[in-house]
Amino acid sequence: MSKPRVAIIGAGASGLTSIKQCIADNIEPVCFEASSTTAGLWRFTEVTEDNKDPHSSIYKSVIINTSKEMSTFSDFPIPPDWPYYMHNKFVAKYFDMYAERFQLIPHIKFNTTVLNASILPDKRWKVRYVTKGEEETESVFDYVMVCTGHHRYPRMPKYKGMEQFKGNQIHSHFYREPTNYKDKRVVVVGCGNSAMDISVELSEVASQVYICVRRGTLPWILPRLAKGKPVDHFGSRFFVNWLPRFIQNYMTKTMSKTIVGLPPAGLEPKIEPSSCHPTMKTNFYERISTGTLIVKPNITQLNEDGSIEFVDGTKIEDIDAVIYATGYQIEFPFLDREIVCDKEVLEEFEEEYRENLVWLYKRMFPPKYPNIAFIGLVQLIGAIFPLSEMQARYVTSLINGYVPSHPPIPEMHKEIRKRQEFLQKIFYNAARHTIEGFFFSELDYLAKDLGCYPYPLQIIRRFGLSLYWKILFGIPNSIQYRLLGRQSWDGAADAIRVYNDCEPSKIKRS
Ligand SMILES: NC(=O)C1=CN([C@@H]2O[C@H](COP(=O)(O)OP(=O)(O)OC[C@H]3O[C@@H](n4cnc5c(N)ncnc54)[C@H](OP(=O)(O)O)[C@@H]3O)[C@@H](O)[C@H]2O)C=CC1
Numbered sequence: 425m426s427k428p429r430v431a432i433i434g435a436g437a438s439g440l441t442s443i444k445q446c447i448a449d450n451i452e453p454v455c456f457e458a459s460s461t462t463a464g465l466w467r468f469t470e471v472t473e474d475n476k477d478p479h480s481s482i483y484k485s486v487i488i489n490t491s492k493e494m495s496t497f498s499d500f501p502i503p504p505d506w507p508y509y510m511h512n513k514f515v516a517k518y519f520d521m522y523a524e525r526f527q528l529i530p531h532i533k534f535n536t537t538v539l540n541a542s543i544l545p546d547k548r549w550k551v552r553y554v555t556k557g558e559e560e561t562e563s564v565f566d567y568v569m570v571c572t573g574h575h576r577y578p579r580m581p582k583y584k585g586m587e588q589f590k591g592n593q594i595h596s597h598f599y600r601e602p603t604n605y606k607d608k609r610v611v612v613v614g615c616g617n618s619a620m621d622i623s624v625e626l627s628e629v630a631s632q633v634y635i636c637v638r639r640g641t642l643p644w645i646l647p648r649l650a651k652g653k654p655v656d657h658f659g660s661r662f663f664v665n666w667l668p669r670f671i672q673n674y675m676t677k678t679m680s681k682t683i684v685g686l687p688p689a690g691l692e693p694k695i696e697p698s699s700c701h702p703t704m705k706t707n708f709y710e711r712i713s714t715g716t717l718i719v720k721p722n723i724t725q726l727n728e729d730g731s732i733e734f735v736d737g738t739k740i741e742d743i744d745a746v747i748y749a750t751g752y753q754i755e756f757p758f759l760d761r762e763i764v765c766d767k768e769v770l771e772e773f774e775e776e777y778r779e780n781l782v783w784l785y786k787r788m789f790p791p792k793y794p795n796i797a798f799i800g801l802v803q804l805i806g807a808i809f810p811l812s813e814m815q816a817r818y819v820t821s822l823i824n825g826y827v828p829s830h831p832p833i834p835e836m837h838k839e840i841r842k843r844q845e846f847l848q849k850i851f852y853n854a855a856r857h858t859i860e861g862f863f864f865s866e867l868d869y870l871a872k873d874l875g876c877y878p879y880p881l882q883i884i885r886r887f888g889l890s891l892y893w894k895i896l897f898g899i900p901n902s903i904q905y906r907l908l909g910r911q912s913w914d915g916a917a918d919a920i921r922v923y924n925d926c927e928p929s930k931i932k933r934s
Contacts, residue, residue, distance in 0.1 A: 436464020438800030439571035449820035491654030596749035619749035806863030
């Protein structure tokens with residue numbers, strides 16, 4: 425019997441691990457990658473006159489906000505001498521090493537853009553694509569895995585006067601380095617991680633930087649390190665899943681106040697840490713204290729003469745540039761929007777939320793469309809790589825019939841609705857919170873079906889008692905150290921390795 429053929433769209437973190445899982449599960453992958461390299465947005469590319477819309481992009485200085493122990497595929501550890509928080513060059517190198525180790529490159533068609541994917545009456549998918557310098561062509565696949573991510577299409581706000589404003593305006597997607605802003609007066613809009621990184625970086629070279637926060641107050645800002653260790657090393661199932669949210673919030677606030685510092689008067693966060701995607705920038709308040717970075721509320725209008733007005737009635741003059749770090753639109757131009765989100769449910773949500781709403785069973789599968797899955801379409805609190813790996817593993821197991829097939833459509837809708845209600849209860853309504861996910865819960869959710877959920881006996885057998893305590897109860901390192909008298913890794917990294925205990929080939933075949 426011939427192998428099932430799978431079209432994998434995108435060769436970033438999710439695409440690479442999907443190729444690897446297909447090969448491991450005897451499935452033929454064909455990966456389409458629009459750029460000439462792997463690693464997706466982790467590969468720095470210049471924005472040039474000929475390349476105004478780079479397929480992959482990242483600013484030169486960006487450092488990943490999750491520790492190397494969390495930002496890893498389960499079976500391919502990051503070299504121990506690499507730093508805790510990796511520069512994007514390291515992340516791209518890690519993907520190169522992964523691709524080489526598992527011989528993924530021969531399965532990738534580079535410089536190839538997928539123009540359209542449509543379902544055929546026999547439930548296979550027709551993929552139309554074009555390779556640079558060649559004619560358009562099409563091919564039929566048994567399954568499609570969409571791995572293009574959700575940080576590719578900039579979301580721009582609409583302000584009065586934007587068209588007339590004489591200063592330069594760009595989205596953060598096209599920001600590369602601070603040198604162009606030397607001695608300039610710059611406004612950065614937004615207060616997510618891009619806005620924090622860019623405004624702090626610019627505050628070292630620009631003559632004045634303003635960061636403009638539409639909700640009027642700042643979020644709780646996390647440090648990268650606490651007690652000399654990456655903050656995600658303190659995360660565990662116990663902390664995230666079982667500790668009451670008010671205690672989690674109290675602990676997060678205490679850490680933020682102690683390490684990052686206190687916000688200027690009037691800018692104290694009004695939202696709880698848990699109701700917003702985490703923001704990290706250890707030296708943000710330090711830059712504010714120097715006066716080179718000033719916080720402003722939402723913009724009301726931009727004026728032709730370079731001035732900008734704000735909702736509190738204040739006005740700033742002679743602004744040279746505005747950088748909109750306002751997040752991303754979730755789009756798949758090669759697919760009908762109806763596939764990603766059922767039209768019937770849109771009306772139930774507020775306008776901004778609706779723009780980025782996705783309606784997928786198990787965060788991957790559109791209820792009405794068989795044989796297509798979205799990999800890595802979760803805004804994880806933690807690194808996406810392990811989840812993409814788990815999702816890819818789930819899809820290849822599904823194709824081979826090792827995990828149960830989907831329930832009836834109404835049941836899938838029920839699961840998705842429950843999930844959306846949960847998200848809306850926790851996070852405030854915003855376009856950036858439609859696909860939020862918690863690291864352990866998302867991984868465990870799939871691991872249970874795949875048979876690699878870290879059940880106590882499995883763990884005891886494999887790794888010994890100390891790890892059993894840690895994984896099952898998520899006991900923080902410090903307590904474990906006292907209880908068990910030995911130094912050990914953080915819960916997150918262990919959890920990833922434990923999942924690896926169950927490679928597709930080891931899954932119980934039903
Ligand atoms: N070092 C790292 O690892 C980095 C990681 N990242 C990650 O990349 C992803 C994207 O981050 P980022 O680019 O910051 O985008 P986000 O979507 O996370 O943040 C967008 C920001 O813009 C604000 N905003 C959205 N729409 C408007 C509007 N119309 N007017 C004014 N403000 C608006 C949002 O406010 P509101 O909350 O009110 O919606 C929010 O503060 C995140 O997952 C982030 O964690 C980004 C940069 C660096």
